[in-house]
Amino acid sequence: MRMNRRRFLQAAAISGAASLVPLYLSRDVFAGYAAKDFNAPLAIPPELKGRTVGGKRVYDMTLQRGSMQFFEGLDTPTAGINGNYLGPVIRARRGESALFNVKNQLGEPSTIHWHGLHLPARMDGGPHQTIAPGQTWRPEFDINQPASTQWYHSHMYHRTGVQVYYGLAGLFYIDDEHSQNMDLPDQYGVNDIPLVIQDRRFKRDGSFHYISGMRDQMLGVLGNDILVNGVVRPKYEVRQKQMRFRILNGSNARSYNLEFSDQREFVQIASDGGLLEKAVRMRQLHVSPGERAEIVVQFENNEDVMLQHKPLPENKRARGMMAMMMSGNDRPFNVMRFTSHDPQGEVVKIPARLATIPVWSVADAAVTRRFDLDMQMMGMGMMGGGGNGGGFSINNKSYELERIDTVVRLNDIEIWEFTNNSPMPHPMHIHDIQFRILDRNGKLPPLNERGLKDTVLVNADETVRVITKFENYADENSPYMYHCHILEHEDRGMMGQFVVKA
Ligand SMILES: [Cu+2]
Numbered sequence: 189m190r191m192n193r194r195r196f197l198q199a200a201a202i203s204g205a206a207s208l209v210p211l212y213l214s215r216d217v218f219a220g221y222a223a224k225d226f227n228a229p230l231a232i233p234p235e236l237k238g239r240t241v242g243g244k245r246v247y248d249m250t251l252q253r254g255s256m257q258f259f260e261g262l263d264t265p266t267a268g269i270n271g272n273y274l275g276p277v278i279r280a281r282r283g284e285s286a287l288f289n290v291k292n293q294l295g296e297p298s299t300i301h302w303h304g305l306h307l308p309a310r311m312d313g314g315p316h317q318t319i320a321p322g323q324t325w326r327p328e329f330d331i332n333q334p335a336s337t338q339w340y341h342s343h344m345y346h347r348t349g350v351q352v353y354y355g356l357a358g359l360f361y362i363d364d365e366h367s368q369n370m371d372l373p374d375q376y377g378v379n380d381i382p383l384v385i386q387d388r389r390f391k392r393d394g395s396f397h398y399i400s401g402m403r404d405q406m407l408g409v410l411g412n413d414i415l416v417n418g419v420v421r422p423k424y425e426v427r428q429k430q431m432r433f434r435i436l437n438g439s440n441a442r443s444y445n446l447e448f449s450d451q452r453e454f455v456q457i458a459s460d461g462g463l464l465e466k467a468v469r470m471r472q473l474h475v476s477p478g479e480r481a482e483i484v485v486q487f488e489n490n491e492d493v494m495l496q497h498k499p500l501p502e503n504k505r506a507r508g509m510m511a512m513m514m515s516g517n518d519r520p521f522n523v524m525r526f527t528s529h530d531p532q533g534e535v536v537k538i539p540a541r542l543a544t545i546p547v548w549s550v551a552d553a554a555v556t557r558r559f560d561l562d563m564q565m566m567g568m569g570m571m572g573g574g575g576n577g578g579g580f581s582i583n584n585k586s587y588e589l590e591r592i593d594t595v596v597r598l599n600d601i602e603i604w605e606f607t608n609n610s611p612m613p614h615p616m617h618i619h620d621i622q623f624r625i626l627d628r629n630g631k632l633p634p635l636n637e638r639g640l641k642d643t644v645l646v647n648a649d650e651t652v653r654v655i656t657k658f659e660n661y662a663d664e665n666s667p668y669m670y671h672c673h674i675l676e677h678e679d680r681g682m683m684g685q686f687v688v689k690a
Pocket of ligand 1: 613614615672673674677678682
């Protein structure tokens, strides 16, 4: 009897039919919450501008435990930075020196990694920069890159997934003179709004349910509810005719193909590393975990429009057993709602040319490095290996803290070629640098992927080549990471280390 029930639960979890069991607060995201259900006011995270001390900008950050009522009357234990869930938007200026006091009050070791930032490896906040409970980590570095939407999050060895899930993440905006002179919407909280999109799974008592079984370990943890800035089923009341949204896919594993319910056109102005060379008109925007995109959208009076996930054809993204496991993930769902009543302000023309970004020539590349991405499959689609790191690999190796996989020479231009031999997509992220995508299976990437990037989705059976230059910071003893940004894959070994050598 007991055995049967357990097997049923396993089967239910594996087939994605967990909704048959009253284990969770919500059915899956496809349950179809209608526009009228989206009424919770969107939260706008506070800004953290720091203070100037001795010519440096100093930021105080405390990693802490907290509690949220994502659902009325139900307390969810959480974690956050200077708050209950997620953290403030750090504002930093190009050319300034920044110092952070990162105090760990979590009661367990953690780290804070500055995703997308160009900085010395010792300041990077990866698994080698652990902050013990009660300790304060004080990284300092120069802000030395273009205006952009970056972010920060836990990168704790084997615990990145769970710590980010509980809320250890936030945005990091870099400002510069060039972007401020561009006549783009830039009033924070008025016409320049962050949208941190995440999915979470809640138990009936309101607590998060992180990993439950093989399916989560393989696909990554997919939530039953979508949160934007930590709000379930949010509505944002637009007060300006021209809005800039800075979108971060802060989910552990879920990708979103975003579209407005009226299929309106919008303009993407920036990708991970900052402004694109030219704005790109589009109606759909794909963001995989870790990626950012800034878009400008226009609103008329009395609008009521949904931002939705519109799935791409399944076979483009996955194959075989994985496609079967992911099936049912191919339906649309609502992400958030926008309403407008008498919006104000001007609609300015987006400049045709937004920025000049580096062009690195293939002919100048010192080396092409190949990275094979694999998931070891066994039996009925189950993962082999198991334990720490088993199952996911780059060049047939699972991550090890003490092994350096790649040595890069300072000031070299390199091509990194990722080949995905596994049946599901992996968003690959490289620390320290911003790259340009050369090609996807030999073809030029879409227009909105031609700017600076630090995370690129590599689809099943795809080879993606990226090019970059490793500048400024060399340190033979401190590695940077490169890894899949599906955090359950990262925690299970789909990560490697490189050092930059002078
Ligand atoms: Cu992955």
